[in-house]
Amino acid sequence: MMRRISFIATVAVLMLAAVAAYGHHSYAATYDTSKEVKLQGKLIQFVFRNPHSYVTLQAPDDKGAMQRWSVEWAGTSQLSNRGITQETLKINDAITIVGRPSRVPGEYRLLMVNLTRPADGFSWGTRAGEIVD
Amino acid sequence: MDNAGRSRMTVRLVFLAVALSISLSSYAQPARPATPPDIAGEWVLQSNEDPGQIGGQGQPTLGYYLGIPFNDAGRMRADTSAESLWGTPEYQCRPHSAPHQWRGLGGARILKEVDPLSSEVNAYHIKFMRSLDWPVYMDGRPRPPAWAPHTWSGFSTGEWIGNTLKITTTHLKDGYLRRAGPQTSDMYTMTDLITRHGDTITVVTVIDDPIYQDEPFLQSTTYQADLNATTNWETCNASSFAENGGTNRHWVPHFLPGQNTGLTEWLKGEKWIPEAAARGGVKTIYPEYRATFNGSVKAADLKVPSSKSAVNVSKAIADQAPRDGEVHVLPVQGNIYMLIADGNNVTVSIGAEGVLMVNTGTAAMSDKILAAVRQLVNEPPKPNQCFGVNCSGTVGWSSPFINNAISSPTPSKPLRFIINTSAAPENVGGNQKIGTTGFFPRGGGFGAAIASPGRTAQIIAHENVLFRMSAPASPTSKEPAYPTAAQPTDSYFDEFHKLPEYFNGEAVIVYHEPAANTDGDSIVFFRHSEVISAGNIFSTVSYPIIDLEKGGSLQGVIKGLNHILDLSVAEYRSQGGTWIIPGRGRLSDTADVASYRNMVTIIRDRVQDLIDKGMTLEQVKAARPTMDFDGRYGADTGSWTTTMFVEAVYKSLKEKK
Numbered sequence: 001m002m003r004r005i006s007f008i009a010t011v012a013v014l015m016l017a018a019v020a021a022y023g024h025h026s027y028a029a030t031y032d033t034s035k036e037v038k039l040q041g042k043l044i045q046f047v048f049r050n051p052h053s054y055v056t057l058q059a060p061d062d063k064g065a066m067q068r069w070s071v072e073w074a075g076t077s078q079l080s081n082r083g084i085t086q087e088t089l090k091i092n093d094a095i096t097i098v099g100r101p102s103r104v105p106g107e108y109r110l111l112m113v114n115l116t117r118p119a120d121g122f123s124w125g126t127r128a129g130e131i132v133d
Numbered sequence: 134m135d136n137a138g139r140s141r142m143t144v145r146l147v148f149l150a151v152a153l154s155i156s157l158s159s160y161a162q163p164a165r166p167a168t169p170p171d172i173a174g175e176w177v178l179q180s181n182e183d184p185g186q187i188g189g190q191g192q193p194t195l196g197y198y199l200g201i202p203f204n205d206a207g208r209m210r211a212d213t214s215a216e217s218l219w220g221t222p223e224y225q226c227r228p229h230s231a232p233h234q235w236r237g238l239g240g241a242r243i244l245k246e247v248d249p250l251s252s253e254v255n256a257y258h259i260k261f262m263r264s265l266d267w268p269v270y271m272d273g274r275p276r277p278p279a280w281a282p283h284t285w286s287g288f289s290t291g292e293w294i295g296n297t298l299k300i301t302t303t304h305l306k307d308g309y310l311r312r313a314g315p316q317t318s319d320m321y322t323m324t325d326l327i328t329r330h331g332d333t334i335t336v337v338t339v340i341d342d343p344i345y346q347d348e349p350f351l352q353s354t355t356y357q358a359d360l361n362a363t364t365n366w367e368t369c370n371a372s373s374f375a376e377n378g379g380t381n382r383h384w385v386p387h388f389l390p391g392q393n394t395g396l397t398e399w400l401k402g403e404k405w406i407p408e409a410a411a412r413g414g415v416k417t418i419y420p421e422y423r424a425t426f427n428g429s430v431k432a433a434d435l436k437v438p439s440s441k442s443a444v445n446v447s448k449a450i451a452d453q454a455p456r457d458g459e460v461h462v463l464p465v466q467g468n469i470y471m472l473i474a475d476g477n478n479v480t481v482s483i484g485a486e487g488v489l490m491v492n493t494g495t496a497a498m499s500d501k502i503l504a505a506v507r508q509l510v511n512e513p514p515k516p517n518q519c520f521g522v523n524c525s526g527t528v529g530w531s532s533p534f535i536n537n538a539i540s541s542p543t544p545s546k547p548l549r550f551i552i553n554t555s556a557a558p559e560n561v562g563g564n565q566k567i568g569t570t571g572f573f574p575r576g577g578g579f580g581a582a583i584a585s586p587g588r589t590a591q592i593i594a595h596e597n598v599l600f601r602m603s604a605p606a607s608p609t610s611k612e613p614a615y616p617t618a619a620q621p622t623d624s625y626f627d628e629f630h631k632l633p634e635y636f637n638g639e640a641v642i643v644y645h646e647p648a649a650n651t652d653g654d655s656i657v658f659f660r661h662s663e664v665i666s667a668g669n670i671f672s673t674v675s676y677p678i679i680d681l682e683k684g685g686s687l688q689g690v691i692k693g694l695n696h697i698l699d700l701s702v703a704e705y706r707s708q709g710g711t712w713i714i715p716g717r718g719r720l721s722d723t724a725d726v727a728s729y730r731n732m733v734t735i736i737r738d739r740v741q742d743l744i745d746k747g748m749t750l751e752q753v754k755a756a757r758p759t760m761d762f763d764g765r766y767g768a769d770t771g772s773w774t775t776t777m778f779v780e781a782v783y784k785s786l787k788e789k790k
Contacts, residue, residue: 025220026313028313029194029195030216030217030219032395049370050367051367054372056374067378067379068378070375070378103217104388107377107379107384107386108379
């Protein structure tokens, strides 16, 4: 057993100390963070909550078919620090979202990179610190 | 990682190794100390071996299997599992799986439950940020039977061995061994060895999961006492929608074999780690593996002193539905009991209006089932609970409980209904013997029975069950497969049938699940007790039986499982709430059915993909699309083998049923 423990310790030298995230799932495992998808559509739901908020968007996929896209955003504390509230986004808002796509083929979910609302110039994700953590 | 970082990490890990060795040497001490260390209090996470920062964002990456003694099934399961599963409605509130609980941020709170007279610790209760209560019983109570439910915290007992508290946990749900891929089955045993050194505790955790591992997996965590700490608490904020997008609420995210292209992404920044080592496996975790780096030894030829699993998994699975010729009783919820009758589950509702049974077991078990039901119905009156004229319900000068003390019990209410969920022999075998002990009044007035069908319980089933039971037993026979007294007295043809009135104070609804195991399957929903009797659509001991000759189909089984999920609601954090009694196996909840539905759906998608690639049945079998689930649900012998299941899946999909 000691031989095994010492080897585990040796291998573990190459690992880093644990800093487990508060989010229950791993972003890197859920989303392909090397890719971006841009959607333009209509907001049909905004769930403002912890650990992560969700924006649901009716927008076309790459074949032009309309889909319900679920976009994972930051939690309430992080968004509140930027002045965002439950009232910031309204149903039927025309918005543009850039996000990281799901790694699972056929899934209509994104990790928010930035959101803009052309009607009034509102945006999130374009300034320092505005990333989903 | 830079050199400074590696140096810091080396110091940490040397400390960890020392802590581990202290823990394990303590574990070897047999004596329980007179005054065991007190581990109660608030603890903050200090360190562990998790790959927290590799891949960025402080979260684990895909394909990080270092140190995991995976077998082939475990590696396949990890490769094809999608983290996106967290977004499905059934799992959004899922707590961290037990192996990860010590590793999540937020701290740990350990409370103790003390006997007021002896001051002995009866139990510890451990709580994390994303967890349910984790009781650790120190009072020597026995483990629950194998047919009891599995939970996220499992069932834990503790004992002091020297200065180390050894916690043994069974009855755990399936989940993840490490986030972002590596999974556990629901058959693992977890052992935690907690040792206190001043204000530090080390927790060495051994996960023994023979379904997915060639030997037990070991990990460790250290915590620091902090009087000012408060364990964080995250409430469940699940959505009414699937976080996965789209409109299919039954979507099951997963990767087809070979489709998960992100498994080696993290190695691009860690080029010194051999890819083969990153894939895990028992050989990769021993020092001897170093010899493979220079090519002097091939991994295939390497011998390592691996330890064996202490879990007899075949027996553990079989024990959930024991073929022991006995009837075991498990109280479920509300009016409902689960009878495990020689491995087949019978659901029983008992109340003021009488008895309702869902299925009657095999004919051979009828006498023992009847005896068990009578024992439940004839529960003796409770001892007097109050005294004198202040008792509620008092009439006259004495307490009504006096009558309990001086009279014999009132006659029990009779069996009124039997509901058959299919025509399978294990579901209808006892109909005749058990049904004729019951009485459902059909007329005659003033309580008398009419001549026909006589004094018998009402037997309800889908009409395809009646057709099958009343049809000739064989092409050359004129006799029906079952005598009239065993056949359903009341059949239904629609998508559901509900009892027209409450029974035992609740609505009872029978739903038809078309073309599932057969063409006549039903599930039964007890709407107030919050229990679903699932019949053969759901089993925790085998793949679903799909009888194509009798109108069954894979898609029908999946639809039936999804229907159960649509009707069910968890009590909290994907646990409890609606209980589901499988045709065979342990009592389950929504998360268990979701896990089973996921498994069947994943196999469907894999086989469909192979069919789309033009593969024949033999080629599909050779591709082993069920390999990572075979250890849990498969069989090489018996009436329903893995081969038969794969054939049924293939044919069902080819026929587009």
